[in-house]
Amino acid sequence: MNLKELSEHLNLSQTTVSRALNGYPEVSESTRTRVLKAAQDLNYRPNLRAKGLATGRALAIGHVIPVSNQHEMVNPVFGDFIAGAGESYAKAGYDMMLKLVRDSDETRAYEDIRARGTVDGIIVHGPVINDERIALLSRIGLPFVVHGRSTDVNLPYSWIDVNNRGAFERGTQFLIELGHRQIALLNGLEHMDFAFRRRKGYETALQNHGISIDPSLMRSEEMTEVYGYRAAKEMLSRSSKPTAFVCSSIITAIGVRRAVHEAGLVLARDVSIITHDDALSYLENGDDVPIFTALRSSVRYAGAEAAEMLLSLIAGPKHTPTTRLLEAELIIGRSTGPAVT
Amino acid sequence: MNLKELSEHLNLSQTTVSRALNGYPEVSESTRTRVLKAAQDLNYRPNLRAKGLATGRALAIGHVIPVSNQHEMVNPVFGDFIAGAGESYAKAGYDMMLKLVRDSDETRAYEDIRARGTVDGIIVHGPVINDERIALLSRIGLPFVVHGRSTDVNLPYSWIDVNNRGAFERGTQFLIELGHRQIALLNGLEHMDFAFRRRKGYETALQNHGISIDPSLMRSEEMTEVYGYRAAKEMLSRSSKPTAFVCSSIITAIGVRRAVHEAGLVLARDVSIITHDDALSYLENGDDVPIFTALRSSVRYAGAEAAEMLLSLIAGPKHTPTTRLLEAELIIGRSTGPAVT
DNA sequence: GGCATTTTCCAAAGCGCTTTGATTTTCTCC
DNA sequence: GGAGAAAATCAAAGCGCTTTGGAAAATGCC
Numbered sequence A, B: 001m002n003l004k005e006l007s008e009h010l011n012l013s014q015t016t017v018s019r020a021l022n023g024y025p026e027v028s029e030s031t032r033t034r035v036l037k038a039a040q041d042l043n044y045r046p047n048l049r050a051k052g053l054a055t056g057r058a059l060a061i062g063h064v065i066p067v068s069n070q071h072e073m074v075n076p077v078f079g080d081f082i083a084g085a086g087e088s089y090a091k092a093g094y095d096m097m098l099k100l101v102r103d104s105d106e107t108r109a110y111e112d113i114r115a116r117g118t119v120d121g122i123i124v125h126g127p128v129i130n131d132e133r134i135a136l137l138s139r140i141g142l143p144f145v146v147h148g149r150s151t152d153v154n155l156p157y158s159w160i161d162v163n164n165r166g167a168f169e170r171g172t173q174f175l176i177e178l179g180h181r182q183i184a185l186l187n188g189l190e191h192m193d194f195a196f197r198r199r200k201g202y203e204t205a206l207q208n209h210g211i212s213i214d215p216s217l218m219r220s221e222e223m224t225e226v227y228g229y230r231a232a233k234e235m236l237s238r239s240s241k242p243t244a245f246v247c248s249s250i251i252t253a254i255g256v257r258r259a260v261h262e263a264g265l266v267l268a269r270d271v272s273i274i275t276h277d278d279a280l281s282y283l284e285n286g287d288d289v290p291i292f293t294a295l296r297s298s299v300r301y302a303g304a305e306a307a308e309m310l311l312s313l314i315a316g317p318k319h320t321p322t323t324r325l326l327e328a329e330l331i332i333g334r335s336t337g338p339a340v341t
Numbered sequence C: 001g002g003c004a005t006t007t008t009c010c011a012a013a014g015c016g017c018t019t020t021g022a023t024t025t026t027c028t029c030c
Numbered sequence D: 001g002g003a004g005a006a007a008a009t010c011a012a013a014g015c016g017c018t019t020t021g022g023a024a025a026a027t028g029c030c
Helices: A003-010 A014-021 A029-041 A048-055 A078-092 A103-116 A132-140 A164-177 A193-208 A225-236 A250-262 A299-315 B003-010 B014-021 B029-041 B048-055 B078-092 B103-116 B132-140 B164-177 B193-208 B225-236 B250-262 B299-315
Strands: A060-067 A095-102 A121-124 A144-147 A158-162 A183-187 A218-220 A244-247 A272-277 A293-296 A323-326 A329-331 B060-067 B095-102 B121-124 B144-147 B158-162 B183-187 B218-220 B244-247 B272-277 B293-296 B323-326 B329-331
Touching (some): A003 A014, A003 A029, A014 A029, A048 B048, A060 A103, A060 A299, A078 A095, A078 B078, A095 A103, A095 B078, A121 A299, A144 A299, A158 A164, A164 A193, A164 A272, A164 A293, A164 A329, A183 A193, A193 A218, A250 A272, A250 B250, B003 B029, B014 B029, B060 B078, B078 B095, B103 B132, B121 B132, B121 B299, B164 B193, B164 B244, B164 B272, B164 B329, B193 B218, B225 B250, B244 B250, B250 B272, B299 B323
Parallel strands (some): A121 A144, A244 A272, B060 B095, B060 B121, B158 B323, B183 B244
Antiparallel strands (some): A095 B095, A293 A329, B293 B329
16 A cells, blocks of 8 residues: 555545645645545555655664674673663654674765665764764764764764763772772773773772772773673782772673672672663662662663654754763662771 | 766766666676776765665665563663674675564554565564464565564464573483482573473473472573572572572573572582573673583574575575574583582 | 677666645635 | 635656666677
């Protein structure tokens, strides 16, 4: 059932039917209801490809997921982000396109996306420091919203981000106030912007309290469980071991916990852990009492918001980009306690 | 730069240029190379919407992710599956479309997808027992491949699945051979087909060894960490506690491990755990020596294979559907040991 | 060289929709 | 009742591509 058939069935022109369906005013209410009813009854759905071709809009948003050549990892955060965004798209009648892009051919990929015309805008995931994509996208004129920010990029652009620096400063400070002095940082890869900011926050807190920054207590890797385990195991085997860990991911924190147990130590008593928590649906941080003391910020919510931002950007381009800084909340769980002195 | 401009630039008709670009034989090699070069130089990319409209093919595959109304969870497995599939699509020049669908309006959603014409086929995720979608999709004639199977559906359809039943039978048997008799099953939601099959495997192994099935040792829930923790905590507090756990997910297994530690018990000595392992990139099961003894099957590989299957289905519809049963390998880790007697 | 093929290229129609500009119908008011 | 304005409808062009049915150019063969 296409528009032509529908209009023939109704004895109306395609123009009128199209207008009736799309809510244009130049059509009488009586025929509009008649058209709507027929469309409903005959199960008519416009062909999006044709619609897109005619209007020049794709009614779809692209999500570009960088796939590093070295790290085959898919960001575990992605599922929840998508879930949040998906709801917003569904409401607006937009589709969601996914594109995995190797960082080796990023430039080509974005130009491709632009030229193929399959999306009206894109969400940029996993920004790194001084991310080239922002300039590229601005140049080719494809609306976009960055999930995160990019230090050293001076162009204006739209983004939504967690206050990573503030959160990690606060978390570290919380540990310091509990009396910890030897605080380790198990960060994500620090070419990633979020990780870079987290380190800054951590360092700021230490500096504010006159604690010297000890590079041997800082790690930067892909945030897996094994990473947390190994790093903690090594650090806890030293003569002057850290009494607290700040982790960039619950998964890493779980690895740290494993090492803590294995070393015969007790969480919160001998070793404290504080972690960032993206509030992933399949990785709840406990229930009534959280397992880990955490800096929590729902990535799902961020996804929904990012989508809304992008949709409104597409609907009516602003000259000043919209930005949105989310604060992580510090929730006290059972993984932190006063430092033993 | 569109086809018209390109052909004017070349002083050729659109027909010839189109044919040259798409590899049709009715064009001389000399002009073909000339066209190809110009397309390259001028950065020409065909508009996919127009191409799709003209050819009737969308050059895109849809992934439909069921979102339960009760459970807001996004399957953590999804990211890796997509990563696998994405590679296959990229090679074939296909796009990937994502659609979150509430189970309340599934029927409508699939008809919608069909009518809107934005995809050439879809991958069905998370099949339940007697899944209606299979009949629906067969009826509306949209090519599809199911990731998993659906018990009680008698129509022929294409699928790729892990031998869940065999794997869990084998895993359970492994525990029995270690002397365990009180073996708990922490399964996923059993209306999901995979979970149903896993229970069958578990039960078969018990029956084969004359061990009676104890419903109080079986749970079926969304596979979170907290679920594993709570269930294990409760079971381990009984007078006759289980000596081993079979889990449907590493995340749940991690929760069980937490409960084991908290109860002052030692893994592999007092309590054994065996778990299914989807080989998720961000949740590696240890490195050289796996943390958990596990039934491993890469969901990423399954994604790549599913995509290939669907693409070949679309390229040339067969009358007999293709099916693919993957075997999980049993890898021995540090979470299992002989039962204490 | 001249005819029949074969090769190479082209004009135009069509995919299913939107939208412009024109036309018809209905309404308003003296 | 009829002129003019407003409301409702329509025919046709166009979005950027593919593809059908020919036409023109090149080639083969006697």
